[in-house]
Amino acid sequence: MTDTVPVTTKxxxxxxxxxxxxxxxGDYSILTAMQMLMPELGVxxxxxxxxxxxxxxxxxxxxxxxxxxxxxxxxxxxLATGLALARPDLDVWVITGDGDGxxxxxxxxxxxxxxxxxxxxILFNNQIYGLTKGQYxxxxxxxxxxxxxxxxxxxxxxxxxxxxxxxxxxxxxRTHDMDRKHMQSTFKRAYEHxxxxxxxxxxxxxVFNDGAFEQILSKESRPxxxxxxxxxxxxxxxxxxxxxxxxxxxGARIVDVADVGEDKLLVHDEAREDPAVAFMLSxxxxxxxxxxxxxxxxxxxxxDYGSGMDRQLAEAQERRGPGELSKLLTSGATxxxxxxxxxHA
Amino acid sequence: xxxxxxxxxRFAGDSGDGMQLTGDRFTSVxxxxxxxxxxxxxxxxEIRAPAGTLAGVSAFQVHISDHDILTPGDAPNVLIAMNPAxxxxxxxxxxxxxxxIVNTDSFGERDLAKAGYAxxxxxxxxxxxxxxxxxxxxxxxxxxxxxxxxxxRDAERSKNFFALGLVTWLYNRPVDPTLxxxxxxxxxxxxxxxSNTLAFRAGYNFGETAELFLSTYQVRPAALDPGxxxxxxxxxxxxxGLVAAGQLAKLPIFxxxxxxxxxxxxxxxxxxxxxxxxxxLQAEDEIAGIAAALGASFGGSLGIxxxxxxxxxxxxxxxxxxxxxxxPLIVVDIQRGGPSTGLPTKTEQADLLHVxxxxxxxxxxxxxxxxxxxxxxxxxxxxxxxxxxxxxxxxLLSDGYLANGSEPWKLPDVDSLPDISVDxxxxxxxxxxxxxxxxxxxxxxxxxxxxxxAIPGTPGLEHRxxxxxxxxxxxNISYEPANHERMVHLRAAKVAGIAKDIPDAEVDHEDGAELxxxxxxxxxxxxxxxxxxxxxxxxxxxxxxxxHLNPLPPNLGDVLSRYSRIIVPEMNxxxxxxxxxxxxLVDARSVTKVQGxxxxxxxxxxxxxxxxx
Numbered sequence: 009m010t011d012t013v014p015v016t017t018k019x020x021x022x023x024x025x026x027x028x029x030x031x032x033x034g035d036y037s038i039l040t041a042m043q044m045l046m047p048e049l050g051v052x053x054x055x056x057x058x059x060x061x062x063x064x065x066x067x068x069x070x071x072x073x074x075x076x077x078x079x080x081x082x083x084x085x086x087l088a089t090g091l092a093l094a095r096p097d098l099d100v101w102v103i104t105g106d107g108d109g110x111x112x113x114x115x116x117x118x119x120x121x122x123x124x125x126x127x128x129x130i131l132f133n134n135q136i137y138g139l140t141k142g143q144y145x146x147x148x149x150x151x152x153x154x155x156x157x158x159x160x161x162x163x164x165x166x167x168x169x170x171x172x173x174x175x176x177x178x179x180x181x182r183t184h185d186m187d188r189k190h191m192q193s194t195f196k197r198a199y200e201h202x203x204x205x206x207x208x209x210x211x212x213x214x215v216f217n218d219g220a221f222e223q224i225l226s227k228e229s230r231p232x233x234x235x236x237x238x239x240x241x242x243x244x245x246x247x248x249x250x251x252x253x254x255x256x257x258x259g260a261r262i263v264d265v266a267d268v269g270e271d272k273l274l275v276h277d278e279a280r281e282d283p284a285v286a287f288m289l290s291x292x293x294x295x296x297x298x299x300x301x302x303x304x305x306x307x308x309x310x311x312d313y314g315s316g317m318d319r320q321l322a323e324a325q326e327r328r329g330p331g332e333l334s335k336l337l338t339s340g341a342t343x344x345x346x347x348x349x350x351x352h353a
Numbered sequence: 354x355x356x357x358x359x360x361x362x363r364f365a366g367d368s369g370d371g372m373q374l375t376g377d378r379f380t381s382v383x384x385x386x387x388x389x390x391x392x393x394x395x396x397x398x399e400i401r402a403p404a405g406t407l408a409g410v411s412a413f414q415v416h417i418s419d420h421d422i423l424t425p426g427d428a429p430n431v432l433i434a435m436n437p438a439x440x441x442x443x444x445x446x447x448x449x450x451x452x453x454i455v456n457t458d459s460f461g462e463r464d465l466a467k468a469g470y471a472x473x474x475x476x477x478x479x480x481x482x483x484x485x486x487x488x489x490x491x492x493x494x495x496x497x498x499x500x501x502x503x504x505x506r507d508a509e510r511s512k513n514f515f516a517l518g519l520v521t522w523l524y525n526r527p528v529d530p531t532l533x534x535x536x537x538x539x540x541x542x543x544x545x546x547x548s549n550t551l552a553f554r555a556g557y558n559f560g561e562t563a564e565l566f567l568s569t570y571q572v573r574p575a576a577l578d579p580g581x582x583x584x585x586x587x588x589x590x591x592x593x594g595l596v597a598a599g600q601l602a603k604l605p606i607f608x609x610x611x612x613x614x615x616x617x618x619x620x621x622x623x624x625x626x627x628x629x630x631x632x633x634l635q636a637e638d639e640i641a642g643i644a645a646a647l648g649a650s651f652g653g654s655l656g657i658x659x660x661x662x663x664x665x666x667x668x669x670x671x672x673x674x675x676x677x678x679x680x681p682l683i684v685v686d687i688q689r690g691g692p693s694t695g696l697p698t699k700t701e702q703a704d705l706l707h708v709x710x711x712x713x714x715x716x717x718x719x720x721x722x723x724x725x726x727x728x729x730x731x732x733x734x735x736x737x738x739x740x741x742x743x744x745x746x747x748x749l750l751s752d753g754y755l756a757n758g759s760e761p762w763k764l765p766d767v768d769s770l771p772d773i774s775v776d777x778x779x780x781x782x783x784x785x786x787x788x789x790x791x792x793x794x795x796x797x798x799x800x801x802x803x804x805x806x807a808i809p810g811t812p813g814l815e816h817r818x819x820x821x822x823x824x825x826x827x828x829n830i831s832y833e834p835a836n837h838e839r840m841v842h843l844r845a846a847k848v849a850g851i852a853k854d855i856p857d858a859e860v861d862h863e864d865g866a867e868l869x870x871x872x873x874x875x876x877x878x879x880x881x882x883x884x885x886x887x888x889x890x891x892x893x894x895x896x897x898x899x900x901h902l903n904p905l906p907p908n909l910g911d912v913l914s915r916y917s918r919i920i921v922p923e924m925n926x927x928x929x930x931x932x933x934x935x936x937x938l939v940d941a942r943s944v945t946k947v948q949g950x951x952x953x954x955x956x957x958x959x960x961x962x963x964x965x966x
Binding site for chain 2: 025053056059075079090093115325331336338343
């Protein structure tokens with residue numbers, strides 16, 4: 009096998025399948041970002057795998073000209089865990105949604121993050137069930153009126169970033185479908201991170217939940233409502249950077265920079281071992297209608313699960329030599345019955 | 354010393370008394386001595402049920418003999434009862450004239466009350482029909498262990514070794530293997546090692562010097578086939594079979610599993626063998642266990658998941674996905690009493706229809722069932738062979754009785770085991786409309802109807818597969834009506850076609866036999882033992898035992914048509930009998946038992962005679 013990775017273009021990463029998302033869906037721009045990222049990463053198509061569950065987002069693997077597996081509802085992180093552990097040489101991406109990843113498959117997502125399996129997990133959050141035609145999701149706001157909740161939904165939504173940080177995920181980020189470059193650079197960071205990476209992508213469902221993120225993502229509202237997280241930089245936002253985030257006894261909160269002074273602003277440290285500050289940042293916004301952090305919340309390097317598994321296998325082989333079946337079969341107490349003899353030798 | 358051709362001994366005590374260990378030790382020594390044997394551990398699901406109560410009784414029955422035997426014995430000849438609860442729970446099984454050895458130190462008023470005895474059975478004459486040996490095991494253990502300085506509470510815990518020593522003497526078993534085992538097992542705790550050694554010796558010496566027992570007994574080694582033997586239980590044999598399957602297939606094996614009784618020991622065993630490249634993942638749940646295994650199979654491993662009935666329920670959706678993806682996968686179901694939590698530590702065979710039919714859609718899965726503890730090894734390799742060759746999930750059925758029961762196993766010659774390796778796809782297999790060489794994941798092998806297994810990392814064969822219906826050949830999503838029908842038929846034909854690739858059902862036939870006993874799985878020993886008994890009476894009977902339950906052996910219809918009467922003993926309400934009635938329109942009569950206990954040979958003997966009358 010040659011060591012030179014062939015130079016590719018977006019076209020090489022585009023499969024021959026007709027894309028069947030609704031016209032205007034946010035999923036298209038996410039797909040484009042991914043197909044544009046791949047040539048930039050300089051990776052091989054045959055070594056790249058996309059695994060998904062069920063839902064609109066989960067059709068994604070069919071459109072990537074790589075190995076792909078469209079599995080069953082909620083189980084993509086579990087299938088991907090098996091593949092990533094068995095084949096550490098592969099780049100394994102998981103594509104999921106707010107229903108697939110946080111409702112029916114919440115358990116697997118949480119445990120893949122906890123174990124720090126070497127996966128890149130991208131959760132398309134549109135705050136609605138699309139493929140089943142418009143029921144509320146575990147990220148829908150309280151009071152959401154849908155077909156299944158004609159009087160408004162009662163359950164409080166999950167904050168996916170808080171959930172991932174609660175599981176002590178080692179890479180946690182948020183991006184959105186209106187900014188291809190930001191998506192691309194965030195996906196790249198996830199690729200470069202060894203261990204489980206979790207990215208929430210705010211994604212507009214123009215059919216069942218159109219405009220869910222309009223208050224923070226429209227061109228005019230972004231400067232006031234997106235709080236960019238940049239490692240090593242004071243956290244501030246607003247058209248002229250006039251607002252910022254401080255951390256004090258009241259927790260992390262938004263202030264006018266003029267009131268506190270620039271040097272009081274919280275300097276973002278994505279590599280902080282304790283996820284508590286990142287968690288507080290994830291709580292700054294109660295929903296996508298007020299200033300919301302975007303970018304990398306947490307990125308810490310720590311042993312990934314697969315490397316630990318590989319190490320145990322290597323150590324066992326070193327200690328005991330490669331497995332030999334005949335030795336295994338005689339590893340318990342044995343006795344020999346001789347030919348023609350009636351008894352033990 | 355009296356010669357016996359066989360004896361059945363049951364050790365019974367509180368679940369904290371170490372009866373499983375005692376029975377297991379006696380079994381190992383007897384195996385090394387060369388006896389044929391069969392065991393039946395029987396313990397409660399609770400780790401420590403209230404001490405001294407009936408619910409907490411744990412028992413271990415072992416049948417040793419100087420000839421080939423098939424079952425752990427219908428009833429014990431000797432019962433060792435460590436307390437009144439153990440006596441009460443087991444005495445009903447001891448035939449009149451049987452030998453009873455009791456630990457008299459645990460027959461105080463409170464002990465009796467906990468077991469629900471109004472009067473002391475040792476004094477009220479109720480045991481008059483038995484030969485009773487009253488032994489103050491606790492007191493003698495405490496005395497023997499004194500030199501170690503162990504506290505009485507700790508010292509008392511060695512009383513199972515006293516019992517083991519006594520029975521070792523009574524049946525003239527060698528002492529060295531047990532002494533060596535104690536030394537190794539408790540090497541990290543010298544006081545326990547010393548206490549158990551002293552208690553074991555005290556029990557042995559007590560037998561020799563007390564002149565309580567009229568005689569000792571000898572069960573000579575059995576005339577087994579020449580070879581090297583080991584004593585093995587079903588779960589260990591199954592785990593080793595899976596390791597062997599990986600070696601024979603030249604593939605890494607990946608186990609995704611969630612702990613569940615009685616299957617967990619397979620996870621434990623496989624976790625030890627990392628030097629074989631075995632990867633084991635204790636997953637977050639049953640679903641993740643099978644899903645991870647399937648993900649590994651997609652990547653070119655032999656994916657395996659192990660579970661029991663409740664886990665099969667949860668895994669069903671992923672089995673369906675594996676059927677649709679047409680990837681190799683082994684799903685091991687160590688059956689237990691159901692429904693729901695049912696009887697976690699007790700045996701049953703009631704998952705057959707579940708694994709056969711328990712999925713939505715037309716979703717056929719091959720089924721292989723082990724018939725004895727050691728046969729689990731071979732059955733695991735066979736399940737792997739089918740899974741790999743036909744790119745399909747395969748159910749491998751065992752049950753609680755096989756899982757924990759043990760028997761001597763003549764080790765196979767490793768070189769004689771089959772090569773079950775298969776090739777991965779490496780080249781495009783189709784030319785598209787524009788004349789390009791492409792890879793189509795659902796072009797089938799004409800012979801097996803299996804699709805190519807192209808694993809990630811193979812340049813040029815990138816493809817996408819999933820649970821949505823696929824176009825025949827290209828594997829692209831297809832909702833076309835005729836295509837779906839074709840794919841349903843293809844998947845069914847692929848599994849049905851395996852019948853050409855499995856052995857005929859063998860019949861243990863006798864000329865003139867009109868009755869066939871048809872069985873599957875762990876009833877093998879009891880059916881065969883019953884058949885021998887019936888034949889010993891001069892009555893003719895035939896026995897066929899199925900290892901392949903789906904597809905059924907190609908000659909089975911012919912076999913069934915040769916007998917005017919067919920009975921099917923099963924530890925369920927008649928599941929195989931339902932299958933063969935549906936398949937072959939034969940009047941197969943069901944003989945059922947669902948007590949969480951295996952059939953006794955005597956029960957099946959009666960069933961056979963009744964069917965013939």
